[in-house]
Amino acid sequence: MMGKRKFILCLVAAFLVGAAVTGGVAAVVSGGAFGYVRVAKSDYDNMAEVYERYGKLNSLYDAVEASFYKDVDEEDMMDGAYKGLIAGLGDPYSSYMTEEEYETWKNTATGEYSGVGVTFTQDADGKFVIVSVEKDSPAEEAGLREGDIISAVDDKKYDDLDVIGNAIRGSEGTEIKITYLRDGKKNSVTMEREKIVQHSVEHEMLEGDIGYISISSFIESTGDDFAKALDDLEDRGAKGLILDLRDNGGGLVNSCIEVADEFLDEGVVVYVEDREGNRTDYDAEDGRTDLETVVLVNENSASASEILAAALQDNGIEIVGETTYGKGVIQSTVQLEDGSALKLTVMQYFSPDGNAINEKGVTPDRKVADDEDTGVDEQLEEALELF
Numbered sequence: 398m399m400g401k402r403k404f405i406l407c408l409v410a411a412f413l414v415g416a417a418v419t420g421g422v423a424a425v426v427s428g429g430a431f432g433y434v435r436v437a438k439s440d441y442d443n444m445a446e447v448y449e450r451y452g453k454l455n456s457l458y459d460a461v462e463a464s465f466y467k468d469v470d471e472e473d474m475m476d477g478a479y480k481g482l483i484a485g486l487g488d489p490y491s492s493y494m495t496e497e498e499y500e501t502w503k504n505t506a507t508g509e510y511s512g513v514g515v516t517f518t519q520d521a522d523g524k525f526v527i528v529s530v531e532k533d534s535p536a537e538e539a540g541l542r543e544g545d546i547i548s549a550v551d552d553k554k555y556d557d558l559d560v561i562g563n564a565i566r567g568s569e570g571t572e573i574k575i576t577y578l579r580d581g582k583k584n585s586v587t588m589e590r591e592k593i594v595q596h597s598v599e600h601e602m603l604e605g606d607i608g609y610i611s612i613s614s615f616i617e618s619t620g621d622d623f624a625k626a627l628d629d630l631e632d633r634g635a636k637g638l639i640l641d642l643r644d645n646g647g648g649l650v651n652s653c654i655e656v657a658d659e660f661l662d663e664g665v666v667v668y669v670e671d672r673e674g675n676r677t678d679y680d681a682e683d684g685r686t687d688l689e690t691v692v693l694v695n696e697n698s699a700s701a702s703e704i705l706a707a708a709l710q711d712n713g714i715e716i717v718g719e720t721t722y723g724k725g726v727i728q729s730t731v732q733l734e735d736g737s738a739l740k741l742t743v744m745q746y747f748s749p750d751g752n753a754i755n756e757k758g759v760t761p762d763r764k765v766a767d768d769e770d771t772g773v774d775e776q777l778e779e780a781l782e783l784f
Contacts, residue, residue, distance in 0.1 A: 454478060479737075480557075488742050489519060489558060490728055496736030498563040511569040511590045515541060516614060518646045518697055518722070519558045527577075528644040528697045529613050531595065535588040541577065543644065548583070549576040559740065566590070597648075600626035607784055608635035608688065612656065615648030615701045620655025627659055627686060637784045638688040639777070640709075643718060647700025650727070654679050657708050659686055666708045669727055669744040677744075691780040694718040694761060700725075706759045707748035715783060716761040718776045725754025 462469050479493040494502060501510070514534020517527045525547040530536045547561070548554065551574050555561035565573065567590050576585045597619045600610040608630030612619060630638065647653075650667075657666045663683040670676050692714060694706050699722035710716050725746040732738045746754050765779045 480560075483739070483741070484557070486742075489523075490724070490726060491741045492557055492559045494559065494563070494738045494740065496738075498560065499730075499732065499736065499738040501563045501566045502559060502730075502738075502740075510566050511592050512566040513539075513541075513573060513575070513588050513590060514593050515547075515565070516644075516646060517547060517562075518699060523556060525555075525558070525561060526697070528646060531593060534593060535591055539575075539586040539588050541575070541586065542579075544579070546578040547575060548578055550574070552576070596622075598622035598626050600630060602630060602633055602635065603639070603781065605781070605784065606634055606636045607781060608633075608638045609641065610638065611641035611643075612645055612702070614645055615650075615652040615656075617649065617652065619648070619652040623656045624659065627688075631686070631688065635688060638686070638690045639693060639780050640690055641693045641777075642698045642702040642706055643693050643695040643776070644697040645699070645702035646697065647702055647724065650679065650701055650704065653701035653705050654681065657681055657705050658684075660690060660709055660714065661685055661712055665749045667704045667749070668747050670747065671744045689784065690714050691783050692716045693776050693780055694721050694759060695767070695776070696720065696722060696758075698722060698759075703754050703759050704746055704748075707752060707754055710759060710762070711748050711750045711752070715763065716759065717763045717765055717780045717783070718761050719764065719766060720760050721754075721758035723754065723756045723758035725757070 458474065461474070476493075476495055483491050483493045513536040514531030515527050515536045516529045516531075517525050520526050527541060527543055527545045527547065529543060530541055547565075550561060550564045553564070555564065565575070567573065569590055569592050571590050572587055573590060574585060574587045576583060578584075595614065595616055597614045597616050598610065598612055600608065603609050608627075610623065610626050610630070612623065627638075654666050658681040661681040662685055664681060666679050666681050668676055668678045690709070692706055692709055694702070694716060695718045698706065698718075703721045703723070703725060706716055706721065726742045727744040727746060728740050729743045730738055730740045748754065763779060763783075765776045767774060767776050
């Protein structure tokens with residue numbers, strides 16, 4: 398992280414060379430009033446560009462530091478500036494993370510973290526909607542449930558999905574207050590964070606010997622856990638399979654590819670392209686299950702779950718439910734020298750047939766809404782009828 402003094406010195410240096418350009422070199426004041434060094438014109442141009450780009454930011458910093466009614470925390474100010482820079486992209490999936498936020502974010506990929514046991518997504522209106530609650534978790538015991546809208550954490554409001562996720566996670570044994578909306582009514586609960594071990598795969602045998610596997614998210618263990626569940630159902634004589642990706646907000650693409658590999662012969666599962674059109678393929682290996690399969694999706698199926706659904710659909714597997722969320726972009730996360738990190742959207746996903754997913758989603762072959770008031774899972778019933 399560039400500190401205030403270093404940041405200002407860079408800007409001052411750029412400013413001072415402004416009147417000293419002669420031919421291909423520039424003179425910069427240093428080491429006293431009459432001390433000069435010569436630099437290449439390209440270096441001068443770079444410093445001038447830095448001043449032009451960040452001079453206003455420095456002026457704002459000086460104004461706040463001089464006049465704000467409270468003491469200024471320099472580190473918080475600069476973190477806010479970095480976050481604001483990335484927020485200016487208007488991309489909900491790109492973000493700057495402090496070192497602490499990044500460490501917490503990395504832990505979630507393993508499926509083990511300290512928190513309250515909720516999985517949520519950000520809808521088109523920017524609201525944080527709970528899509529699942531872990532069994533026997535603090536969230537379940539506190540009465541939180543799917544569909545609740547998180548409005549504040551410890552009385553603080555957020556607009557970034559990763560940042561609010563980091564705020565909810567924390568040290569085991571610490572307390573957290575979550576304010577949420579249900580049917581338009583505001584509620585608050587205070588819980589104690591616990592170590593949460595996610596179980597992303599659940600399976601059972603339904604009537605008629607139809608196997609059922611649900612995947613709640615794609616974490617490191619998902620591929621192996623799915624393979625075990627599929628083997629178990631096949632050993633028990635399953636005649637068909639329902640793969641439930643509803644309310645699956647995504648996760649690790651590699652885990653998604655591992656699951657797709659169980660359904661597809663050798664070939665492309667998904668490919669990505671950057672803004673220059675450079676393409677990278679993610680492939681399945683040869684060998685797949687012989688079970689006739691139907692996939693369930695809904696509006697909360699996002700990212701990696703959409704990749705899987707699109708790949709299976711392009712390969713003739715029927716999709717039932719509602720059009721998916723439409724997050725078809727890939728983020729690259731790079732740790733910076735000071736331990737902080739930049740998560741930046743760098744590529745877009747396409748199905749094997751070249752269909753874009755981002756902002757479009759996956760349209761089911763059979764559109765079926767689930768009416769919560771009936772007490773019947775209409776989407777599951779539709780899938781079962783296909784067998």
